[in-house]
Amino acid sequence: MTTSVIILAAGKGTRMRSQLPKVLQPLAGRPLLGHVIDTAKQLHAEHIITIYGHGGEQVQQHFNHEQIQWVEQAEQLGTGHAVQMTLPVLPQDGISLILSGDVPCITPATLQKLLDASRGTGIGLVTLTLEDATGYGRIVRENGKIQAIVEHKDANEQQRQIREINTGIYCVSNAKLHQWLPQLTNNNAQGEYYLTDIVAMALADGLEVASVEPEMSFEVEGVNDRIQLAALERQFQNFQAKQLMQQGVHLIDPSRFDLRGKLKVGQDVRIDINVIIEGDCELGDRVEIGAGCVIKNTKIAAGTKVQPYSIFDQAIVGEDTQIGPFARLRPGAKLANEVHIGNFVEVKNSSIGLGSKANHFTYLGDAEIGENSNIGAGTITCNYDGANKFKTIIGDAAFIGSNSSLVAPVRIGHGATVGAGSVITRDVEDHNLAFERSKQIVKENYQRPQKLKK
Numbered sequence: 001m002t003t004s005v006i007i008l009a010a011g012k013g014t015r016m017r018s019q020l021p022k023v024l025q026p027l028a029g030r031p032l033l034g035h036v037i038d039t040a041k042q043l044h045a046e047h048i049i050t051i052y053g054h055g056g057e058q059v060q061q062h063f064n065h066e067q068i069q070w071v072e073q074a075e076q077l078g079t080g081h082a083v084q085m086t087l088p089v090l091p092q093d094g095i096s097l098i099l100s101g102d103v104p105c106i107t108p109a110t111l112q113k114l115l116d117a118s119r120g121t122g123i124g125l126v127t128l129t130l131e132d133a134t135g136y137g138r139i140v141r142e143n144g145k146i147q148a149i150v151e152h153k154d155a156n157e158q159q160r161q162i163r164e165i166n167t168g169i170y171c172v173s174n175a176k177l178h179q180w181l182p183q184l185t186n187n188n189a190q191g192e193y194y195l196t197d198i199v200a201m202a203l204a205d206g207l208e209v210a211s212v213e214p215e216m217s218f219e220v221e222g223v224n225d226r227i228q229l230a231a232l233e234r235q236f237q238n239f240q241a242k243q244l245m246q247q248g249v250h251l252i253d254p255s256r257f258d259l260r261g262k263l264k265v266g267q268d269v270r271i272d273i274n275v276i277i278e279g280d281c282e283l284g285d286r287v288e289i290g291a292g293c294v295i296k297n298t299k300i301a302a303g304t305k306v307q308p309y310s311i312f313d314q315a316i317v318g319e320d321t322q323i324g325p326f327a328r329l330r331p332g333a334k335l336a337n338e339v340h341i342g343n344f345v346e347v348k349n350s351s352i353g354l355g356s357k358a359n360h361f362t363y364l365g366d367a368e369i370g371e372n373s374n375i376g377a378g379t380i381t382c383n384y385d386g387a388n389k390f391k392t393i394i395g396d397a398a399f400i401g402s403n404s405s406l407v408a409p410v411r412i413g414h415g416a417t418v419g420a421g422s423v424i425t426r427d428v429e430d431h432n433l434a435f436e437r438s439k440q441i442v443k444e445n446y447q448r449p450q451k452l453k454k
């Protein structure tokens with residue numbers, strides 16, 4: 001039986017007060033709708049149908065690499081009307097999950113439970129019991145069986161006491177959607193075509209409506225404004241942090257950890273407070289990350305220790321290296337094992353060989369550095385002439401004295417030495433010493449100018 005996923009994403013999101021369509025607002029670094037699409041993919045849905053309205057072009061543009069069927073709902077006449085729009089493309093057989101683009105945290109596990117519960121009956125819902133159910137559609141039951149969903153605005157006093165609510169997540173057989181949706185009317189308090197009316201239709205057809213509860217309540221929370229977005233972000237972060245701790249990660253404080261992407265971890269990884277991990281990252285066994293680091297699309301191998309406030313973007317870091325504090329590894333930084341990168345060192349598109357060190361105030365751009373070389377404080381690779389980039393090549397066991405400028409293209413040989421304060425414009429052959437500095441002038445017993453005494 002084929003599974004389709006229908007995602008409602010036509011709402012305007014007025015309360016976000018944003019130029020960006022609501023479903024493109026980020027949660028944990030990914031658009032709300034992106035979370036729902038990923039969940040649909042994890043369920044191996046054959047069809048993903050997304051109903052768009054406001055900002056449709058921008059939304060489609062954002063997901064143009066995904067296999068999605070887009071259906072327009074030009075006017076928002078209600079949730080039932082929205083799903084009606086899919087009928088021309090919805091398969092006749094199979095079953096559909098109906099989700100919302102602004103309910104991003106629903107898990108594949110809960111949806112699988114819903115699918116399993118709904119297969120026999122042809123219709124099922126995710127419901128939840130709340131302390132305060134104000135505003136939601138209420139689940140009306142008789143002898144435990146679902147009879148109807150009554151919207152808050154249409155509910156009488158007695159129905160408003162009901163605390164079990166409709167989360168807006170459904171599973172319905174496609175044959176039934178084709179049968180029921182054309183019959184919806186808008187005779188209700190809001191003058192909308194309610195999707196929830198299909199529950200009464202199911203009963204009229206003699207079908208029992210199945211229901212399941214989510215594993216975790218935040219799974220069914222929607223986002224309507226930035227306050228809800230921030231609250232959900234924390235809950236989602238908390239959930240991710242728990243998963244990492246269950247895998248053995250030592251998070252010093254899970255409430256001060258943010259993962260905006262995926263993190264693969266080895267054993268005994270330790271992460272101090274206020275660390276942000278973005279994109280696809282990997283931390284090997286015993287890696288330690290100091291406070292305030294931002295690590296994006298980066299792999300750090302076993303035993304490496306990162307001191308506070310270091311920034312990584314598309315870097316590959318070897319085993320047992322020492323990084324930071326205040327180091328910046330930019331795209332293409334490739335560090336072999338046992339490398340040391342110290343404070344205020346920036347590395348871009350450069351490879352650094354086994355055991356080499358750049359411990360202080362240095363820019364290494366478009367450089368290839370061999371093994372066991374020492375790059376002195378304040379070394380700059382001058383890789384850019386304003387139009388073109390050039391390479392600096394440094395061999396093994398080279399020594400670059402402090403405050404040197406290496407004007408690329410240039411090669412410093414194996415075992416070569418550059419004297420401190422040099423501007424190196426020509427290659428230095430293996431084992432040679434090169435330095436470039438003017439002769440020191442000495443004035444004996446020099447008297448500095450004196451301030452006049454008042």
Ligand code: UD1
Nearest residue numbers: 008009010011076077078079082100136137166167168194
């Ligand atoms: C709906 C349910 C209600 C449930 C609540 C859960 C109906 C009639 N009511 O309420 O029982 O408790 O969700 O949050 O379905 N949308 C469209 N096109 C439209 C209208 C809505 O795409 O014409 C989208 C919205 O963007 C949103 C979703 O559908 O993603 C739900 O719409 P919303 O207005 O939030 O739901 P309610 O009608 O308040």
Ligand code: CA
Nearest residue numbers: 168222223224
């Ligand atoms: Ca709503």
